[in-house]
Amino acid sequence: MVGRHCDCTLIKNQLFSGSSEQNIILIVGMVGIGKTTVARNVYEDPSVASYFDVRAWVTIPPRQHYSSTRMLSQLLHSITPVEVPNIIKKGSTPHELSMQLIVEVAKRLSKCNNIQQGWKKIEKELESLGLLDRNALSVSYDMLPYHLKVCFLYFGVFPKRKKILVKMLIMLWIAEGFVNPLKHKEFEDEAYEYLQELTDRSLLLIEDRSCNGKIRTCRMHSALHSFCIGEAQKGGILCAVNTQQHSGLSLKAFTNSCRWLSAYSHSFDYYVLFGTNIPCSIFFFLENPEMFVPPKLLRVLAFDTSISLQRMPVQLGGLVFLRYLSITQWFEDLDDVVSNNPNLETLVVSGNGAPTVHLPSSIWKPPNLRHLELGNSYMVDPPSADKNNLQTLSWVVRPIHCRQKVYNKFPNIKNLKIFLKDDIEPSHIGGSCSNPIILDHFDFLEGLEKLSILDSIGLNAALPEECVYPLGLKKLKLSGTNISERDLNVIAKLPQLEVLKLENAFHGTVWNSLSKGGFPVLVFLLLEAKELKQWVVGQKHFRMLKHLVLRSCNCLEQIPECFERIPLLESIGLEGCHSSLAASAKELQQKRRFKDVKIKILGPEYDDSQNTHTELCM
Numbered sequence: 001m002v003g004r005h006c007d008c009t010l011i012k013n014q015l016f017s018g019s020s021e022q023n024i025i026l027i028v029g030m031v032g033i034g035k036t037t038v039a040r041n042v043y044e045d046p047s048v049a050s051y052f053d054v055r056a057w058v059t060i061p062p063r064q065h066y067s068s069t070r071m072l073s074q075l076l077h078s079i080t081p082v083e084v085p086n087i088i089k090k091g092s093t094p095h096e097l098s099m100q101l102i103v104e105v106a107k108r109l110s111k112c113n114n115i116q117q118g119w120k121k122i123e124k125e126l127e128s129l130g131l132l133d134r135n136a137l138s139v140s141y142d143m144l145p146y147h148l149k150v151c152f153l154y155f156g157v158f159p160k161r162k163k164i165l166v167k168m169l170i171m172l173w174i175a176e177g178f179v180n181p182l183k184h185k186e187f188e189d190e191a192y193e194y195l196q197e198l199t200d201r202s203l204l205l206i207e208d209r210s211c212n213g214k215i216r217t218c219r220m221h222s223a224l225h226s227f228c229i230g231e232a233q234k235g236g237i238l239c240a241v242n243t244q245q246h247s248g249l250s251l252k253a254f255t256n257s258c259r260w261l262s263a264y265s266h267s268f269d270y271y272v273l274f275g276t277n278i279p280c281s282i283f284f285f286l287e288n289p290e291m292f293v294p295p296k297l298l299r300v301l302a303f304d305t306s307i308s309l310q311r312m313p314v315q316l317g318g319l320v321f322l323r324y325l326s327i328t329q330w331f332e333d334l335d336d337v338v339s340n341n342p343n344l345e346t347l348v349v350s351g352n353g354a355p356t357v358h359l360p361s362s363i364w365k366p367p368n369l370r371h372l373e374l375g376n377s378y379m380v381d382p383p384s385a386d387k388n389n390l391q392t393l394s395w396v397v398r399p400i401h402c403r404q405k406v407y408n409k410f411p412n413i414k415n416l417k418i419f420l421k422d423d424i425e426p427s428h429i430g431g432s433c434s435n436p437i438i439l440d441h442f443d444f445l446e447g448l449e450k451l452s453i454l455d456s457i458g459l460n461a462a463l464p465e466e467c468v469y470p471l472g473l474k475k476l477k478l479s480g481t482n483i484s485e486r487d488l489n490v491i492a493k494l495p496q497l498e499v500l501k502l503e504n505a506f507h508g509t510v511w512n513s514l515s516k517g518g519f520p521v522l523v524f525l526l527l528e529a530k531e532l533k534q535w536v537v538g539q540k541h542f543r544m545l546k547h548l549v550l551r552s553c554n555c556l557e558q559i560p561e562c563f564e565r566i567p568l569l570e571s572i573g574l575e576g577c578h579s580s581l582a583a584s585a586k587e588l589q590q591k592r593r594f595k596d597v598k599i600k601i602l603g604p605e606y607d608d609s610q611n612t613h614t615e616l617c618m
Contacts (some may be wrong), residue, residue: 004038011042016051030202030221031140137227140201150178151194152203153232155220163207163217166195168326171346171371175300175324188391211499211524211547212474302326305350326350330357330378339365346371353377356396356421376419376454382406396421399461404441413445417452420461420480437461439481443468455480463487474498478505485511492518492541501526509555510534513541520544528552537562549573550581558584564591571598 014025027035042048043057058075105122112118144152151173158164170191173179181190195215198204203224207217220228232238284303296318303326319337326348327334338344339362347363352375359374364383371392374380379396386409393410394417402418410416420437439453439461448470454477455461462482467490469476474496485508491500492513498521506529518541519525525542528551537560546568550556557580563569569592572585582601589597 004034004041007038008042008045011038012045012048015042015048028202030205030224031137033202137224140203141227141231144201147178147180148194148197150176152198153228153235153238154178155204155225156229156232156238158220160222160225161219163219165217166192166215168348169195169218172300172302172324174370175345177299297321300324303328330359335360335362338363341366342368344369348373349375349378351375351377373417376421379421383409385409386411388412391415393417395419399437399439402439402441404444407441407444410445412447414447415450416445416448417450418454420453420455439463440467443470445470446472448473450475452477453479453481469494472496475500477501477503479503481505482507484508489513489518495520497522499524503528503551504530507531510536512536513538516540518542523547525549526551529556530554532556535560542566544568546570547573549575550577551575553577553581556581559588564588569597571600573600573602575602 011025011027014023017023027039029035040057043055049055056075056078058071058078060071108122109115109118141149141152154173154176155164170188173191173194174187179187179191179194181187192214195204195218199206199215199218203220204218205221206215207219208215210216229238282298282301298319299321301319301322302324305326305328320341321343322337322341323343324346325334325337325344326346327350329351330349338347339360344366345368347366347369348371349359350373354377356379357377359378359380361381361383363372363380364385364387368389369387370389372390373392373394374396375394376396379398382397382401388411390410390413392415393413394415396419399420437460440463442448442451445451449472451469451473452475453461460482461480463484467487469491471494473494476491476494476497476499478501480503483502483505485506488506488511491497497519500519500522501524503526506527508529509531511529511532511534513519513536516538518538521544522542523544524547525545526549530552532553533555535556539562541562543566545563545566547570548559548563550559550573552575554577557578559572559581563572572588574582574585585599585601589599
């Protein structure tokens with residue numbers, strides 16, 4: 001009950017609210033965090049006992065052991081022979097137990113002579129927080145259906161407290177064969193529902209959400225992570241090698257010990273299990289990993305993006321079963337792996353920087369390729385044949401490739417990210433400051449939902465006069481381009497656009513958004529416009545906007561008055577903007593007719609003491 005007295009007080013206040021009906025008060029939180037302890041404490045509190053004529057305590061067993069007769073008998077034995085009214089008011093707000101015990105930690109640290117040692121001791125205690133009843137955790141795990149059990153255990157391949165990108169996790173689940181979608185349903189959509197169900201069962205922690213509310217990153221609590229590793233190793237499917245504890249052993253010694261082999265360096269205890277399974281997945285979360293010849297049945301080979309590799313000292317040929325390959329740098333050996341692999345679904349080469357490397361066109365050969373993500377260091381020519389299965393594409397292209405005949409090669413693309421580069425002089429391609437490069441024909445990508453165009457080298461890329469976007473576009477990011485006020489008003493008419501990010505993409509001094517009902521479902525707007533002086537917004541624009549971020553708007557002195565009347569607006573973020581714009585934001589905050597707006601101001605002339613209300617996470 002340390003740190004839980006406030007929870008008990010809040011719950012008792014709900015019980016004593018004076019309503020003539022009985023409330024259902026839900027107490028939710030991670031398994032083992034103390035929900036039953038809090039409930040028992042409230043139940044046995046003398047004030048509760050004296051307030052209610054009838055009290056009863058009943059425990060509902062797991063589904064496989066559930067018996068309504070036994071439960072009713074238990075209920076009747078726990079109450080006095082007084083008639084029990086059966087009136088229940090539904091819809092009460094759940095009481096969620098917090099993970100932090102901040103006040104108690106502060107009290108303990110205030111009494112420590114050595115703060116650093118005190119923090120280390122508390123950290124070790126927090127590692128075990130939540131495992132007050134391991135049996136309760138086992139029961140929750142046992143109740144999971146098989147497809148969720150294996151997804152849950154898979155978190156053991158990641159280091160403890162690792163923040164996991166949901167997009168990557170879903171790709172891995174699909175590559176491992178965990179996802180079985182229903183008819184007319186995409187693999188990715190079904191996998192996200194798996195993730196949502198694990199979150200709803202309080203088995204995962206949400207680290208960050210995207211602008212439209214979807215989970216972007218998540219992690220597993222360290223106590224659950226230890227349980228997860230233990231269960232996975234009981235089944236002989238995971239070998240988590242702590243390279244600090246086993247520095248003298250060769251990783252090759254573990255190749256026949258498990259189905260999933262994960263190598264990382266961590267100060268807390270991990271386990272090593274030797275078995276007879278052949279590994280299908282190998283993960284590296286450490287610098288300069290010792291390489292070895294992986295088994296030919298390998299499905300997944302993944303290197304963490306933080307790893308900087310200088311070379312690949314082994315031959316990787318023969319990995320014909322590989323479905324997922326994520327690496328930080330391209331190597332010659334990868335050409336054979338990719339071009340001769342009929343099963344490859346996901347290829348990620350995350351290297352960024354200069355110089356640009358031209359990859360072979362054989363990268364398009366895998367017939368089942370669904371996701372190709374290349375960092376801005378890698379350029380590849382368009383494919384010669386249609387890639388019907390490709391859904392995600394991130395690549396460096398020449399402006400001459402942004403044409404209809406290229407887009408037609410990707411009929412089912414959903415997420416397109418373009419890095420504009422060119423290894424030819426601008427004068428040879430007709431591109432200069434006075435003669436911009438025109439990007440066109442996005443409307444041929446009928447299924448496109450996310451589009452990002454990044455021009456970081458000043459190619460002066462622009463849109464044509466009659467530019468048309470796919471009507472189903474939900475997210476649009478333009479960085480370094482040269483779009484006009486007319487372009488903005490075209491974008492404003494997109495019926496499903498939820499997120500718009502304009503990073504140094506609009507260079508005009510005036511933006512008049514006066515067309516009726518512009519940006520009908522936009523939730524998030526980021527505007528970086530250094531020359532913008534005047535911004536006029538129509539009455540019925542941005543009606544669904546929740547988050548506004550203005551960056552480097554040095555000439556803009558006032559936020560349009562219409563934002564004062566947007567009912568759903570939650571936050572305004574200012575970064576490197578004019579001081580009068582900050583004053584305008586605070587004035588808008590005071591005039592709000594519906595609810596408060598959170599303000600976050602970033603810049604050398606501001607400090608945290610000037611931020612008002614809850615700070616916006618940029």
